[in-house]
Amino acid sequence: MGLVNLSMSGFRNFKDATLQPSSGFNILTGDVGAGKTSVLEAVYILSRNRSFRTSNLDKLISVKEPSFAIMADFKNENGFNGRLKLIRNKGKSEFYFNDEPIKKTALLSELIPSLYFGSNSQIIFTGSPSVRRKFIDWGVYHYGTEIKHAYSFFNRVLKQRNYTLKNHNVSRETKIWDEQVAEYGEKISQARKEYVDLLFEYTKDMTTSFFKNLRLSFKFNQGWPENKDLLSVLEQNITKDIKSGVTEYGPHRADIILKVNGENAAAYCSCGQQKILSFCLFMAQYKLACQNSNVNPIILIDDIQSELNHELSESALLEVKKLNSQVISTSLLKNINNLSFEMFHVKHNAINRVAS
Secondary structure, three states: OEEEEEEEEEEOOEEEEEEOOOOOEEEEEOOOOOOHHHHHHHHHHHHHOOOOOOOOHHHHEOOOOOEEEEEEEEEOOOOOEEEEEEEEEOOEEEEEEOOEEOOOHHHHHHHOOEEEEOOOOOHHHHOOHHHHHHHHHHHHHHHOHHHHHHHHHHHHHHHHHHHHHHOOOOOHHHHHHHHHHHHHHHHHHHHHHHHHHHHHHHHHHHHOOOOOOOOEEEEEEOOOOOOOOHHHHHHHOHHHHHHHOOOOOOHHHOEEEEEEOOEEHHHHOOHHHHHHHHHHHHHHHHHHHHHHOOOOOEEEEOOOOOOOOHHHHHHHHHHHHOOOOOEEEOOOOOOOOOOOOEEEEEEOOEEEEEOO
């Protein structure tokens, strides 16, 4: 998977800019505030319909502009060529694939799958359970296609059940929602469990490249008491759910507990250790995505030197190089052995290739 051309207009500080990356390693250089991270953000938005920097895409529209547009020409592993375009007017996003409107944005991550590793990647340890659920669910989604429909069905029936609870309209209809929430919830949870087990093994192997005498452990919390089926838990807690107006138990409450040497990783590890561990998770997720499906995500790396010394940063980039994937990175370390790359300079709202 790789981008052939990326263009942005009215996006952040880019009035009209174009990047034509190589199929290998691409480095973006430039002064602070030049827009290097914004290039990564543009790719990420096309891939996921959200930013890793803000929850409000309207804030990305350039000053005095009514909208922004991002367009990417890409080519996948099967030689398939396509064009994905986003036009964002205030309060509304419109996606087009080969000039045809896209109705389901879940298609975006199939067209241009991407993985982002940046200065805030430690949030996997310090953030809320929803951060870890999103991380796991991206992996589940790309690891096995048979579970994809379960997510959309679950979200739909959970919304219906919560609507019924808020209106205190408990009837036979609630029983139907209970059964469907339980059915799809159990499927999602099982897929997550299997994925987390695989992720743990891959991550553990990666950590040996960076740490000695480090015991890593994962504990998956499915979102309801272990050794109980979800339907019975929903039925037993219906009074509590009516009182709160929401469904208290289910996969929407799941979490993964990450521990190092028996202690919570967020409290036990330094910022640098958290960053390396999050990098190991990132690498493990990439490898799993490639292993079980014909997916080769674009890798987006932002400021890998933050919290890391030169040696660790170099080691991390060399690990990325082994993946043989398209990489777009804002980080540049001098004198990195065996790492060839194309360099682009971001300045004055333009992106220019730097001659070798």
